[in-house]
Amino acid sequence: xxxxxxxxxxxxxxxxxxxxxxCRASQSVSSGxxxxxxxxxxxxPRLLIYGASSRATGIPDRFSGSGSGTDFTLTISRLEPEDxxxxxxxxxxxxxxxxxxGTKLEIK
Amino acid sequence: xxxxLESGGGLVQPGGSLRLSCTVSGFIFSTYSMNWxxxxxxxxxxxxxxxxxxxxxxxxxxxxKGRFTISxxxxxxxxxxxxxxxxxxxxAVYYCVRDGLNFDYWGQGTLVTVSS
Numbered sequence: 001x002x003x004x005x006x007x008x009x010x011x012x013x014x015x016x017x018x019x020x021x022x023c024r025a026s027q028s029v030s031s032g033x034x035x036x037x038x039x040x041x042x043x044x045p046r047l048l049i050y051g052a053s054s055r056a057t058g059i060p061d062r063f064s065g066s067g068s069g070t071d072f073t074l075t076i077s078r079l080e081p082e083d084x085x086x087x088x089x090x091x092x093x094x095x096x097x098x099x100x101x102g103t104k105l106e107i108k
Numbered sequence: 109x110x111x112x113l114e115s116g117g118g119l120v121q122p123g124g125s126l127r128l129s130c131t132v133s134g135f136i137f138s139t140y141s142m143n144w145x146x147x148x149x150x151x152x153x154x155x156x157x158x159x160x161x162x163x164x165x166x167x168x169x170x171x172x173k174g175r176f177t178i179s180x181x182x183x184x185x186x187x188x189x190x191x192x193x194x195x196x197x198x199x200a201v202y203y204c205v206r207d208g209l210n211f212d213y214w215g216q217g218t219l220v221t222v223s224s
Contacts, residue, residue: 033210035210037153037211039153044214044215044217045153045203045214046214047209047210047211047212050212051209051210054209056212086152088152090153090211092207095167096167096168096170097143097155097158098155099153099154100152101152102152102153
């Protein structure tokens with residue numbers, strides 16, 4: 001099983017700042033199968049980034065993904081209050097598919 | 109517009125059974141693989157099961173293997189999760205998820221509570 005580790009568990013930043021959310025895999029993940037999701041309270045997760053670096057439909061260009069192998073990063077430039085959410089990385093290249101435990105992003 | 113609507117959740121006693129359904133619209137269901145993902149109250153996301161477009165391939169998380177069965181009816185645009193021998197730790201919101209560009213569309217979820 002590929003374990004995805006997201007640290008820190010909580011990140012607190014101010015509007016306009018840049019957020020860098022890392023995701024480390026216990027073994028190599030094919031970039032085509034690494035995705036990032038945003039989940040706000042009471043809502044279903046929403047796909048932000050697929051294939052490690054491609055933005056999903058309707059996602060602002062403030063959101064970007066990068067990385068390969070075992071190290072991936074979600075970057076949110078110019079934070080806005082509505083970016084307050086939990087962010088999960090996910091791999092679907094090898095069964096069992098797995099999610100990171102999530103990083104909660106707080107906007108001060 | 110892509111839509112996924114789950115149903116069938118509810119309160120069930122430990123050891124009981126439940127069948128979840130997901131009815132989809134807005135895309136050609138028969139051409140997509142599908143998944144179930146769950147989220148226990150206050151916890152993170154856990155992938156549960158996968159089925160390919162033609163039902164020939166299925167995968168399960170170890171935590172549900174042998175107890176849950178995923179299936180689909182392509183003419184009815186429906187995905188199912190048959191859950192047996194339910195345990196307290198199966199309590200969660202269960203999401204139906206399309207497997208397109210990674211997990212690209214999610215339903216709103218249906219809550220399953222396993223309790224006596």
